[in-house]
Amino acid sequence: MTDQIERPTATPPSPGRARQNAIYSAGVFGHIPSVPADFAELERRAKRAMGPRAWAYIGGGAGEGATMRANRAAFDDWAIVPRVLRDVSRRDLSVDLFGTTLPAPVLFSPVGAGELAHPDSDIHIGSAAAELGVPYIFSNQGCSPMEDTAAAMEAVTPGAPRWFQLYWSTDDALVESLVRRAENMGAEAIVVTLDTTMLGWRPQDLNLGSLPFARAEGIAQYTSDPRFRDIVAERIANPSGAAGPKVELTRAAVSTLFSMARHLPGSLLKNLASPVPKQSVQTFLDIYSRPSLTWDDIAGLQKRTSLPVVLKGILHPDDARTAVEMGIDGIIVSNHGGRQVDGSISSLHALPDVVAAVDGRAKVLIDSGVYTGADAFKALALGADAVCIGRPHMYGLAINGRDGARDAVANIIAELDLTLGLSGHTDVTSLTPDALRHMGRR
Structure with missing residues (x-):
């Protein structure tokens, strides 16, 4: 009876080796990754x-x-x-x-x-x-x-x-x-x-005077929410009477208006003629976060x-x-x-x-x-x-x-x-x- 030599069994490529192999194999044909492999x-x-x-x-x-x-x-x-x-x-x-x-x-x-x-x-x-x-x-x-x-x-x-x-x-x-x-x-x-x-x-x-949310960028969870839309409608129907900031007709202001209208649900032209985009942005800025948040609020969420x-x-x-x-x-x-x-x-x-x-x-x-x-x-x-x-x-x-x-x-x-x-x-x-x-x- 001859001694049997135990040979290692083949293992499937790990995530690391599989990724390396894919990149190096593509490199044979002159294809380099579009995303660099190092963070810098x-x-x-x-x-x-x-x-x-x-x-x-x-x-x-x-x-x-x-x-x-x-x-x-x-x-x-x-x-x-x-x-x-x-x-x-x-x-x-x-x-x-x-x-x-x-x-x-x-x-x-x-x-x-x-x-x-x-x-x-x-x-x-x-x-x-x-x-x-x-x-x-x-x-x-x-x-x-x-x-x-x-x-x-x-x-x-x-x-x-x-x-x-x-x-x-x-x-x-x-x-x-x-x-x-x-x-x-x-x-x-x-x-x-x-x-x-x-x-x-x-x-x-x-330094750029840039807040994305002021242009309605990044507020889609809100503008798609029925409660948020109700708040906006209530504000439009019952304006507080407080004077807003003085409006200047500048290229940046026009660009911001178009950005607001483009990001709200509905037709661009209708949104441009509507108070909803501007009021939606202002409402978001007013209510998006609460500095008075406490542990009691978290406990309430756990129950809900x-x-x-x-x-x-x-x-x-x-x-x-x-x-x-x-x-x-x-x-x-x-x-x-x-x-x-x-x-x-x-x-x-x-x-x-x-x-x-x-x-x-x-x-x-x-x-x-x-x-x-x-x-x-x-x-x-x-x-x-x-x-x-x-x-x-x-x-x-x-x-x-x-x-x-x-x-x-x-x-x-x-x-x-x-x-x-x-x-x-x-x-x-x-x-x-x-x-x-x-x-x-x-």
Whole structure:
């Protein structure tokens, strides 16, 4: 009887190897990717593809940009310590979030007024997420009604996972209407953004005098909402009598008027002759967010929906403890991509204390500064259950629409897979801080 030599069985290509193979194979025929594989070049090309207003809003941050820099520096503070001679031929990126198994611990973050980067932005982003099988968190400041985006995702992948981001309006009936619509369009979670009860000081936008919402960009969730339309109709029927700002007939004013009319449902010509577009914009600006939001409001939301409630914008462990003690299902550790408070703690530096405070009682996600697969690895090792990707997918969108948004996130997933294996690990859910070493100061 001869000894049998055990040969390794073939394994299907991992997400990382499959993506590498596809890119290199295309390169044989002279085809190079439209979306760069590194973030620095991705950002440079996206800036060239965007106009000044789009770049200010999407690429800009609060104040002098200290928080944006801190978000990136925090990832450099942590170094991956690879292990060797481990069988890493099979790797598992899958995670479970609220009963849904995802192929990778990655979500598309909500980014408002995405049409600044590309027309029909939400449709393209949702379709890209559906193709990858990971959730898109619909922006409350989206450019397409949530129902249209959900339908586009269904056309790509039936049952494609999606969540809904909620900005808490001063009109509680509008909040109720948005939540009901989110439930009806198949949202798997409600993500309440806590850190934008008012806009931060954003010099890039201020220097251009540019607020997308003032041109009716990014308010489609509102103009498609029956409660919001009722508020607008009431205001038109019963004007307050307060004098508005003096109207100057300038080229910019005419452009803004056309933008308002174009973004509202209905005929452009009828909208130009109607008070509805202008009043819709003013109503949005008056009621879109509520600085008086408290924990009591969140408790009320928990009673009004059966969906998991996720709180986005928590950075302090005491706030995390309060959240889990009241039964919150998830937390997104976030400083809004550095767009709200200049000089804020980075999301990654806040993450370990939040994870300790939560102590496994809720899901913990992170956004702000997660630009690469190696970044995602570090966040997962520090206790995050998943990461949310913002600017990278918007930059991909600006460069090549749906395919660009998809490829930007596919690159991050591919790099995460390869980083996992090359570091000696096989399962993202088993990563611990032992995979890292802290190299800087906090």
